[in-house]
Amino acid sequence: MDYIAHNNELSETNPYFKLFLTAILLIVTLALDNLYFDVFIFILFSIIILGVAKISIRSYLKFLTIPMAFLVITCLFLIFFFGNGEVIYETGIFGIVVTDDSWHYGLYTFFRVLGCFPLLGFLALTTPIAKIFHCLDTLKVPKIITEIGLLMYNTIFIFLNEIDTMQKAQKTRMGYNSYMNSMKCLADLISNIFLRSLDKSETLQHSLDSRGYYGELPVYVPPKEE
Template sequence: MKFDIDYIAHNNKLTEANPYFKLFLTIILLIATLALDNLYFDIFIFILMSIVILAIAKINYKSYLKFLTIPLAFLIITCLFLIFFFGKGDVIYETGIFGIVVTRNSWHYGLYTFFRVIGCLPSLGFLALTTPIAKIFHCLETMKVPKILIEIGLLMYNTIFIFLNEIDTMQKAQETRLGYHSYWSSLRSLGALISTIFLRSLDKSETLQHALDSRGYTGELPVYIPPKKEE
C-alpha cells in the first residue's frame, strides 16, 4: 500500500474539525514537550496522541506506522551517534573499537533526545494526518505568517510528493529488472536511483517554473480559502 498523506488527511473522522484548534493544540504540545524535557511526559504524549490518531481519527495503523518509519530511522541513527561520540563523564560501556565508549552523560543525552522527539512525532502526525495542507496554509495566512514562508512550504510540499512518486516508479522499474536480487546489484541500483533522482529534480524544477509562468505566476501563490458555511 502506497503511503498518501494527502488522501489520509482528507479521509478521516477529524478532517472537518476546526483546523485552528488542531494547529494550536499541536503547537502547545510541541512547546510543552520540548520545554519540560521529561521522559515520562514524552511517553504520555506519545501514547495519548497515538490513541487520538488511531481511535478517534480512525486512521489505519499501517498508515500511521509508515508515517513514523522514516523519522524514526533518522532518529535512531542520530541518537546512536550522540551516544557513542558525544558527552563526557564516567565511562559505562567500552565498545573496544577505536576507543569508542559510552559515557553516562552521552547515554542520558541520547536517551532524552530520543524520547523528546518521540513525544513530538505523534503531535505533528495528529496535525499532518487529520488536516488537509490547504487548510493549514489558510490558518497560517490568517495568522499573518509571512507569505514567503507559506509559499516556500507550499512548493516544498508539492515537490516532495513529486519526488516520492518518481522514486516509487523507478524502484518498481528496477525491481522488475531484478535490480535488487543481490547485495551488489542493490548497491548499483541505489546509486543509479540517487543519480537519476538528482537529474530528475533539476528537470522537475524547471518544469514547475514553466507551469507557474504559464498560469500567470507573478511571485505570489494564491492560498486556498475555504467557503463559508451558509447559516
C-alpha cells in the same frame, strides 16, 4: 497522506484549534525535558490518532517509520560519540565508549523527539494541507514561507512518484537481485533523481509562468458557512 487527512473523523475539526494545540504541546514537550511527560504525550496522541480519528494503525506506523529510523541513528551517534563523565560501557572498538553523560543525552533526546512524533502526526494526518496553509495565511505568516511550504509539499510527492517509477523500471531489468547490484542501482537512482529534480523544477517554473504566475501563489480559502 493527503487522502488520510481528508478521510478521518477529525478532518472537519477546527484547524486553528489543532494548529495551536500542536504548536503549544510541541513547545512544552521540547522545553520540559521530562521522560514521563514525553511518554504520556506519545501514548495520548497515539490513542487520539488511532481511536478518535480512526486512522489505521498501518498508516500511522508507516508515518512513523522514516523519522523513527533517523531518530534511532541520531541517538546512537549521540550515545557513542558525545558526552563526558564516567564510562559505563566499553565497546572495545577504536576506544569508543558510552559515558553516563552521553547515555543521558541520547536517552532524553530520543524520548523528547518521540513525544513530538504523534503531535506532528495529529496535525498532518487529521488536517488537509490546504487548511493548514489557509490558517497560516490568516495568521499573517509571511507569504514567502507559505509559498515555499506549498511548493515543497507538491514537489515531495512528485519526487516520490519518480522514485517509485525508477525503482520499478530497475526491478524489471533484474535490479536489486544481489547486494552489489542493489548498491549500484541505489547509486544510479540517486544520481538520476538529482538530474530529474533539476528537470522537474524547470518544468514547474514554466508551468507557473504559463498560468500567469506573478510572484504570489493563491492559497485555498474554505467556503463560508451559511
